[in-house]
Amino acid sequence: MDDQSRRGTTITILATGLSLVAYFFALAEPLSTELTAMPRWVVPLASGQGTASAGTRIPFSAGDLFGYFAEDGSVFFMNSAPGGAAVADGAYATLADARLYRLGKPEAVGLAGLPFFDSGALYSGLADGTGLNAYDADGALKWTYRFPCLLSATAGSPGLWVGGTVDGWLEGVDADGKRAFSFSPGGSRISVILGLAVSPSGRWIAAISGLDRQRLVILGRGGTDFRVASHRYLDSDYRGPTPVSFLDDEGYALYLRPDGIGVWSVDGRTDDLLPVKADGFTVSMDEGTGVAYLVARKGDESELVAFKPPARVLGRIALPRNLEYLRMSGSTLYFFADKRLARVDFWQE
Amino acid sequence: MRRTVWLVLAVGAASLAFAFQWPTEGPPYAYGFGSFRDGFLKGVEFDAADGQVRAIADGEVVFSYTGSRLPGGYPVSGGGLEVLSHHSGMMSVYAGLSPRPLGADRMVKAGSPIGSASPVEKGARGALLFVYDTQERRFVNPVMVMEKKADDKPPAIRGAAFVVDGREVPLVSSTELRQGSWFLLVDAVDASPSGQASPPFELRVLVDGSERARVLYDASWSKDGASYAFTENPTEERGYLMPDGRVRFGPLQLARGKSVVTVTVADYAGNRRESSWVLSVQ
Numbered sequence: 001m002d003d004q005s006r007r008g009t010t011i012t013i014l015a016t017g018l019s020l021v022a023y024f025f026a027l028a029e030p031l032s033t034e035l036t037a038m039p040r041w042v043v044p045l046a047s048g049q050g051t052a053s054a055g056t057r058i059p060f061s062a063g064d065l066f067g068y069f070a071e072d073g074s075v076f077f078m079n080s081a082p083g084g085a086a087v088a089d090g091a092y093a094t095l096a097d098a099r100l101y102r103l104g105k106p107e108a109v110g111l112a113g114l115p116f117f118d119s120g121a122l123y124s125g126l127a128d129g130t131g132l133n134a135y136d137a138d139g140a141l142k143w144t145y146r147f148p149c150l151l152s153a154t155a156g157s158p159g160l161w162v163g164g165t166v167d168g169w170l171e172g173v174d175a176d177g178k179r180a181f182s183f184s185p186g187g188s189r190i191s192v193i194l195g196l197a198v199s200p201s202g203r204w205i206a207a208i209s210g211l212d213r214q215r216l217v218i219l220g221r222g223g224t225d226f227r228v229a230s231h232r233y234l235d236s237d238y239r240g241p242t243p244v245s246f247l248d249d250e251g252y253a254l255y256l257r258p259d260g261i262g263v264w265s266v267d268g269r270t271d272d273l274l275p276v277k278a279d280g281f282t283v284s285m286d287e288g289t290g291v292a293y294l295v296a297r298k299g300d301e302s303e304l305v306a307f308k309p310p311a312r313v314l315g316r317i318a319l320p321r322n323l324e325y326l327r328m329s330g331s332t333l334y335f336f337a338d339k340r341l342a343r344v345d346f347w348q349e
Numbered sequence: 350m351r352r353t354v355w356l357v358l359a360v361g362a363a364s365l366a367f368a369f370q371w372p373t374e375g376p377p378y379a380y381g382f383g384s385f386r387d388g389f390l391k392g393v394e395f396d397a398a399d400g401q402v403r404a405i406a407d408g409e410v411v412f413s414y415t416g417s418r419l420p421g422g423y424p425v426s427g428g429g430l431e432v433l434s435h436h437s438g439m440m441s442v443y444a445g446l447s448p449r450p451l452g453a454d455r456m457v458k459a460g461s462p463i464g465s466a467s468p469v470e471k472g473a474r475g476a477l478l479f480v481y482d483t484q485e486r487r488f489v490n491p492v493m494v495m496e497k498k499a500d501d502k503p504p505a506i507r508g509a510a511f512v513v514d515g516r517e518v519p520l521v522s523s524t525e526l527r528q529g530s531w532f533l534l535v536d537a538v539d540a541s542p543s544g545q546a547s548p549p550f551e552l553r554v555l556v557d558g559s560e561r562a563r564v565l566y567d568a569s570w571s572k573d574g575a576s577y578a579f580t581e582n583p584t585e586e587r588g589y590l591m592p593d594g595r596v597r598f599g600p601l602q603l604a605r606g607k608s609v610v611t612v613t614v615a616d617y618a619g620n621r622r623e624s625s626w627v628l629s630v631q
Contacts, residue, residue, distance in 0.1 A: 086422070112387075113387070113424075114424035116418070116422035116423065116424065117422065118421065118422055124424075125423050125424040125426075126387065126388060127386065127387045127388075127426055127474070128386070128387070128388070128390070128391060128392075128426060128444070128477065128479075129424075129425065129426045129430070129444055130391065130571070130576075131388075131576075132423075143574075144574075145574040146571040146574055146575060146576040147571055148486050148487070148570060148571045148572075149481060149486065150430070150432075150442050150444070150479065151419065151423055152412050152414075152419070152430070152432070153419060153420070153421065154419055154420075154421035154422070154423040155421045156421065163423075166411065166412050166432045166440065166442060166481075167440060167481065167483050167486065169486075173574065177574060178573075178574070179573050179574055190409070190411055190434050191483075192411050192412055192432070194412070195420070196421065211409075211411060239410055239411065239412060239413050239451055239455060240412060240413050240414045240451075241414055241416075241419055241420050243420060280420075
């Protein structure tokens with residue numbers, strides 16, 4: 001070894017040492033935190049079950065099967081109907097015959113159109129895909145709202161329901177059935193709304209819009225109207241429903257992109273990526289720990305990814321194939337597959 | 350008025366330049382624009398007897414989905430939706446079909462299969478076709494832009510009645526009414542070329558030879574959550590179309606004496622029919 005190569009080795013060792021010092025003192029961020037998944041229970045579900053149970057009732061719907069269960073795994077009520085049912089905390093509506101059943105009340109109430117719940121409120125869609133009926137808790141029609149075109153994406157929060165149309169407009173409806181706002185993101189060769197989310201407070205709206213090029217647009221409430229808070233062009237070319245969702249803290253919107261799940265801060269300052277292959281996803285956040293849980297689906301496979309926003313992955317586990325039901329509550333996951341309902345809790349050590 | 354002229358010119362020009370093809374073989378549709386199908390039908394309802402649904406014109410797939418619900422829970426009519434964008438600024442929307450899987454090429458040719466729909470059993474709902482003008486943001490009656498079908502049969506006027514405060518007086522050859530303000534209910538259908546009871550394209554009401562109402566089934570649109578139809582005389586659909594399919598005009602003021610009420614109907618091919626009733630207003 002000559003002097004020159006000895007000098008090079010020394011410089012390399014010094015540089016490596018300085019890098020490590022810089023890492024620990026200047027970039028003092030812990031490495032991966034230990035995340036533990038603890039299975040709590042598994043119960044088989046079948047129609048006709050019904051045992052009284054204490055605790056919170058959790059709505060359940062998968063295929064034709066629907067009902068309520070408790071946090072401890074006891075089944076409060078389980079039934080089935082052709083086409084299944086839309087289920088909320090205090091009522092459910094069978095889909096094939098559009099009838100509302102309120103818990104604790106024997107009689108059913110007929111509904112017009114195809115029922116669904118959003119943020120606990122009962123709605124139905126008009127058969128031609130251009131309108132919305134809103135009902136009170138007893139199934140009485142409150143109002144009907146007609147959109148200018150067929151809906152291709154919808155989302156709601158308490159007091160605000162937003163429809164995105166196939167001709168590229170967003171139109172918001174307030175709790176009284178009045179138009180809250182109307183907005184066209186534009187900026188693309190062809191306008192269409194492909195994905196839509198409303199933040200839990202109704203302050204933010206996220207939309208995936210347009211073809212050639214597609215855009216992610218974040219609207220923020222300003223007084224009585226919404227205006228663009230941030231946006232970015234996307235490399236995607238989706239031609240169908242495209243998932244987009246807000247984290248519960250409303251700081252970030254997550255959206256599907258060809259190379260993973262994008263994480264975009266509502267102010268446009270953060271543009272990050274969760275390296276997760278997915279066709280679709282749902283996301284929930286445990287605000288107590290600041291950990292977000294993302295369940296990504298690709299084909300019939302699913303995985304759960306725990307991360308600290310914006311995109312620091314803490315861990316990931318594969319979930320059973322063919323998930324039919326999924327619900328996150330804090331750091332608890334409930335899922336249904338192969339006719340069994342299961343609960344898994346997560347915590348950081 | 351100028352807006353109306355422009356719309357008619359635009360649609361006329363589009364129909365000349367781009368005569369769209371019907372999406373199925375056989376009868377072009379079962380229920381026409383304006384039929385009562387849980388409300389005012391903004392397109393046509395058709396039966397894909399051979400299962401194939403074809404693109405009505407060259408276009409690009411904008412949105413394609415097979416599923417009973419959108420991610421937000423909103424139901425998809427018939428469990429499938431396909432939207433094509435056409436060069437003319439028109440959009441065609443097909444609901445209730447299973448779209449073909451999207452290939453790399455998102456462009457489709459007129460007449461090429463874009464999806465499948467099950468043949469409709471008696472009493473069931475068929476697939477839907479909407480033609481939508483993206484510039485004006487309104488649904489256009491498809492018969493105005495599609496290939497014309499041979500039609501030499503005029504629409505039928507099955508009856509008419511005056512109604513006020515829930516009291517209905519059917520019109521016969523000579524009808525007695527009290528003077529005042531009445532609504533006129535008209536039961537008129539056009540069974541050709543649809544084969545079903547679709548509304549006529551044009552409907553006029555005259556009292557003593559003076560035109561009191563005229564509607565042209567050309568377009569339908571929504572504004573501030575309410576739905577309207579007929580470019581020339583915008584009418585809110587909710588008060589116009591009855592669940593039994595009859596349509597309502599008025600209120601019409603009837604003065605004491607003899608009056609003649611005339612209803613004329615016409616289809617898009619120009620076939621006309623007229624019925625008159627003599628009223629004795631007390």
